[in-house]
Amino acid sequence: MxxxxxxxxxxxxxxxxxxxxxxxxxxxxxxxxxxxxxxxxxxxxxxxxxxxxxxxxxxxxxxxxxxxxxxxxxxxxxxxxxxxxxxxxxxxxxxxxxxxxxxxxxxxxxxxxxxxxxxxxxxxxxxxxxxxxxxxxxxxxxxxxxxxxxxxxxxxxxxxxxxxxxxxxxxxxxxxxxxxxxxxxxxxxxxxxxxxxxxxxxxxxxxxxxxxxxxxxxxxxxxxxxSGIDNKDLTSSETNEDFTSEIGKTISGMKVCIPNFYMSEKVDIEIRNKINKVINFLKLNNVLVDYVDINFIDYAIPLYQIIALAEASSNLARFDGVRFGYKTDKKITNIDDFYKYTRNEGFGDEVKRRIMIGSYVLSGKNVDIYFKKALSIRKKLSDNMYQLFNHYDLIIGPTTTGFPYDLGTNKSSNESFMDDILTIPVNMAGLPAMSLPIGSNKPIGLQIIGNMFDEKTIYKFAAFLESNYKRGE
Amino acid sequence: MAYIPTIGLEVHCELKTKNKAFSNSKNTYGLTANSEANEIDMGYPGALPTLNKEIFDFGIKCAKALNCKINIDGYFDRKNYFYPDNSKNYQITQQDYPIGYDGYIEIEVNQMKKKIYIEEIHLEEDTAKSFHEKGLTLLDFNRSGIPLIEIVSKPNISNEIEAVLYVEKLREILSYSDISDVKIEEGSMRCDVNVSIRKEEYDKLGHKVEIKNVGSINSIKLAILSEIERQSILFDNNELIVEQTRKYDEKANSTILMRTKETKNDYRYFPEPDIPRVHIDDAWINSIQLLVLPDELREKYRSYGINDIGINALISNKELNGFLNETISLGADPIISSNLLTGDILSYLNKTGVSIYNTYINPSILNRLVNKIKNDEISSKMSKVIIQKILETGKDIDVIVKEEGLIKITNKEELNLLINNIINNNSNFINSNLDNKIKLEKYIMGQVMKETNGNADPIISLELIKEVLIK
The missing domain is CATH 3.90.1300.10 (Amidase signature (AS) domain)
Incomplete structure (x- = not known):
């Protein structure tokens, strides 16, 4: 082979x-x-x-x-x-x-x-x-x-x-x-x-x-x-650059920050130790490393539960068996039952749970209590993250709080969301971020977050670590 | 007892854009089902809306035509509800930032002008069209995504007459500003009517009953009347009127319950994340020119001296109206032109069902005919024959005049001879009516026209008849 x-x-x-x-x-x-x-x-x-x-x-x-x-x-x-x-x-x-x-x-x-x-x-x-x-x-x-x-x-x-x-x-x-x-x-x-x-x-x-x-x-x-702008996606942006162009250049003189939230006790000590080793390596290579606080970053999970699930409840409404996909075999006499059986039989539990939560946060007055409030906090969190790039080239930290767990652990839905505590803030702000392997026997990812449309700097930084940082250490 | 009704209307009109609102499919009517529907119109997974900016041009024009203020931020929202004709099970609409708000139009009730206020107008997409056949529901997605403007009036319509005048006025305005075809029968205009009643002027408004999708202007009138009657009987019996949605059944001439408020949809509106904000600046707003609206035309026609019957006939037929303006612009007399158009020409069009632009007549031909009438070359009676012949055969006016022998007789000697002959041949009748000059004038004139096939100049003939009778 x-x-x-x-x-x-x-x-x-x-x-x-x-x-x-x-x-x-x-x-x-x-x-x-x-x-x-x-x-x-x-x-x-x-x-x-x-x-x-x-x-x-x-x-x-x-x-x-x-x-x-x-x-x-x-x-x-x-x-x-x-x-x-x-x-x-x-x-x-x-x-x-x-x-x-x-x-x-x-x-x-x-x-x-x-x-x-x-x-x-x-x-x-x-x-x-x-x-x-x-x-x-x-x-x-x-x-x-x-x-x-x-x-x-x-x-x-x-x-x-x-x-x-x-x-x-x-x-x-x-x-x-x-x-x-x-x-x-x-x-x-x-x-x-x-x-x-x-x-x-x-x-x-x-x-x-x-x-x-x-x-x-x-x-x-x-x-x-x-990548590139697409007239079929109004949220896409023009990009005409070569993301490999900075790869191979030195990272000496770069400035990075680590949010204190990313090194808190929520993160497995072994992972924190590994990140600290990377930090030492960076300092040896003349990279400035600061610790910072980001206001509202601890709201990322509820923001996600409200915004992502609200949008999902609407996006997944089109799966109704009318035009495509699974439809119920049950003999039904009205369209509402057709929807209920098709969607109940067609979706798994987690999807149903999320559609329910998403529908709830948009229902009646909840749209103001939850959804619109979440949008305004999302904006504050995003602004706080953008401001860091006035002083730093990158934000770094671990990608996950822990290691892969056993299959069938059956974490509760809420615990499951907590897995994403370090990655969700990036989506909220729309920023680019990479997970770069820095572990050896046990998998560990270093998360490298860049400024808007600045993937090039992420690639430069990641490529330098990839070739110069010894993961086994 | 009599109660005071309060009426508001929600009118949906399809915009005459080239393409659909959120995909590049064509905006069409009457094509083979689902031939103009792509993955966006069908709500397929992964498809995203695009934005046809033309819909804002139409929205701005409509806002101007209805005297609305314009929101400079163009946002869209999702209205979530399940229905088979709603391809994504959400509709893209404008909830928080309608394109226009706080407008009005004027109607005329018993020679008094009344402003009907408009709460807001917003842009949204149409649903697919459902057909119910042999126990099946069939869906045509050609209509899915066609842009609509929804015009929401304030509830300051007092009765069915005002409601009808309001809808007719809206139709005129939207049609004249080229915003919509406003064809109720083809579904390019649809009306929902809200009706509530209360006991006294100072009472608070009663519970609102919405009558969905009323099918014609006459039905709007009948639906309102029957709904007022239904609610009045409930009030008389001290029964409660529940907020609800009904539909109007034309055959039964009554409204039928669809759903009450308890089962009313919670539409879970939220901002459409797939369409970023569209900024509408002054330059954009100023670039949208409003065409001449019916009320301005009315004033213009009145100043020409055209009578109200003629004006209404012209306004209600947009093509005829355009034709008149083209003819006048060639220098034709407005009153004669208007009389010909709204008379013989319109009755020919109504009879044959063709558009004036598909007949042999054109503004320059009409202009020549009007000039001949004005210069007394031909009589109005002759013009009837000429118009008929032009419309039927397309022959030139001069050819028709020659073929039909339609030369006006103005020669006084010739006419005098004719008049004297008539008097001599009818001496008995004349002598027995000598005391009634007017009767005699009319009689002799009739004979003159009969002898000349109507070609005698009536004014000259009358002068000569009077002269003879004095003697």
Missing amino acids: SNYFDLPLITINQKLKNKEIKPIDLVNEAFEKIENNMEYNAFITLNKEKAIKKAIELENKEVDNILFGIPIALKDNIITKDLKTTCASKILDDFIPIYDSTVVKKLNKLNAIIIGKTNMDEFAMGSTNETSYYGPVLNAIDKTKVPGGSSGGSAVSVALKMVPISLGSDTGGSIRQPSAFNNVVGLKPTYGRVSRYGLVAFSSSLDQIGPITNSVIDNAILLNAI
């Missing part, structure tokens, strides 16, 4: 250009590894036939870009024309879309090869992958542990090198947390950096598609490919 996915994209690309390998070799490697690791349950749908066909077609074409012929896995909430897209939900178990999402159009144009659709928490609601209708994914480092979520399948498929790169989505930490739990590089781009057209919406003002890879440079390369 070949191991081309151990190599960086630049090297694979060179081999393709030199005709040393063909795209089909890469596709074969992908499916061989997927089939050898079926127990991980990383994929919901494989695109084997079409991927092989495409790889063979590409043999007669010029290798004109770095993603040419590269296998990629997509989280199953990214819409793919003619390829089943389930959001890991029974309600979309047989759903075959009629159009392509903008990111898929971009990838197809570059002749990247879609290998399959990865497993996830149902509708991206969860942080363990256990809410999937298709069962949980296993952690890439320890099969008895959760892989994190909701982009668990995307993180594990890259960690086990079933594919060299994948896309996930991040609403409250869904790229960064599983990346941290599986020792891979995951970035949530700035809100608006990547078009959301064709991403099945969970929370429209928080969702963002982002790359998951084994290296920082590959991550930047994939972001180059998927």
Whole structure:
């Protein structure tokens, strides 16, 4: 079995250009590894036939870009024309879309090869992958542990090198947390950096598609490919830059800050120790490190529970069995019963719970008591975070408060939200943030948060640590 | 006993934009079902709304036409409710920041002007169209996402007559400003009527009853009357009127209960996160020109001396009105032009059902005809024949005049000869009516016209008849 996915994209690309390998070799490697690791349950749908066909077609074409012929896995909430897209939900178990999402159009144009659709928490609601209708994914480092979520399948498929790169989505930490739990590089781009057209919406003002890879440079390369303004997404922004351009430059003289909240007792001592080691390393490399307080950062969880779930309750209303997807078999005589049975049978418990909470905070006077108040606190929290960038290049801290826990732990819903306590503030403010692996035996992620539309600085900083900081230490 | 009604109207009109509000599908009517519906209109997973800025042009124009203030911040909200024609199970609308607010229009009741105040006007998207057939409900998403403007009046409409005048006036304004087709029968205009009654002028308003989607202007009148009657009977019997939604049944001429307030929808409005704020600056507002509105036209036509019947006929037929203005701009006499248009031409159009722009007549032909009448080259009687022939055959006026022998006889000698012959041939009748000159004048004139096929100049003929009779 070949191991081309151990190599960086630049090297694979060179081999393709030199005709040393063909795209089909890469596709074969992908499916061989997927089939050898079926127990991980990383994929919901494989695109084997079409991927092989495409790889063979590409043999007669010029290798004109770095993603040419590269296998990629997509989280199953990214819409793919003619390829089943389930959001890991029974309600979309047989759903075959009629159009392509903008990111898929971009990838197809570059002749990247879609290998399959990865497993996830149902509708991206969860942080363990256990809410999937298709069962949980296993952690890439320890099969008895959760892989994190909701982009668990995307993180594990890259960690086990079933594919060299994948896309996930991040609403409250869904790229960064599983990346941290599986020792891979995951970035949530700035809100608006990547078009959301064709991403099945969970929370429209928080969702963002982002790359998951084994290296920082590959991550930047994939972001180059998927970012840019899209006239089909009014919240997208123009970006015309090369995210790899600062990679390799020194971080000497940079200024970073750590929110005290990120080093509190809520965070496992082992993780804090590891972060402190990174801090020492940074200081040795002439980086200024300060500790700061961020007002309202401890409100992130309730803000998320109100804003994300309110938006979700509305976004998920379209799953009603009328135009597509699962519909109840029950003999019903009126439309209200049709909705009730279809949605009750089609959605899992966590999704139902979140729709209920979201509907509640928008009902009657609650919209002022909860929702509108949350919007105003969100703005204050965001402003507090933006202000830090007047003094610092980056905000850093751990990605998670703890390590992957045992599958089937059955945390309560509230405990589960607490997993995202360090990642949610970033979504609230729309900032870009990466989880960079800094652990060795046990997976630990360093979260690197940049200013709006300043992913370049994140990549520079992360690439420097990746090559110079010894994770085993 | 009689009670005091309070009436408010919510009117929805489809905007005449090229494209839908939140997708690039075309804004159409009458096409094959679901042929103009994409993943956005169908509410497919992952689809996001775009924004057709044209809807703000229409919204601003409507705000100006209805004397509204304009919100310079364009925001949208989601109105959440489940219904099969509502593709996303939420509707994109404007709840907190309607495009226009605090407006009014003027109606004329018994020669008195009354302002009907407008609470707000807001932009929103239409739903799909449902068809109920053989126990099935079929959905056509061509209509899903077509832009609407909803016009909400304040409850200062006192009776069914004012309500009808208000809706008719709205139709005129929206039609003349090219905002909407306002065709109630095609559904491009829809009316919901709110009715409540109270005992005395100083009483607080009664509970509001909403009558949904009333199907015609006449039905608005009948629905209000029957609802007032229904509520009055309840009041007479000291029964409670519950806030509720009803619909008007035309066959039964009564309203039927749909739902009461207890089961009323909680729409869970919140700001639409997929559409960022649109800033409306002065330059944008100023760039939207208002076309001439009906009331200005009325004043103009009155100043020309056109009578009220003619004015109303012109205003209610927008094409005819445009045609008149084109003809006048060529220099034609307004009164003669208007008389021809609202007379023989309009009755031909009504009979055949064609648009004036699809007939043989055009403003320059009409202008020539009007000039010939004004210069006494042809009589108004001749003009009837000529118009008929133009409309039917498209022949040139001069050709028709020649073919039909329509030359006006103005030669006094010729006419005198004719008059004398008539007197000689009817001496018995004339002699027995010598005491009634007017009767004789009319009689002789009739004979003159009969002999000349109506070609004799009536004014000259009358002069000559009078001269002869004096002798």
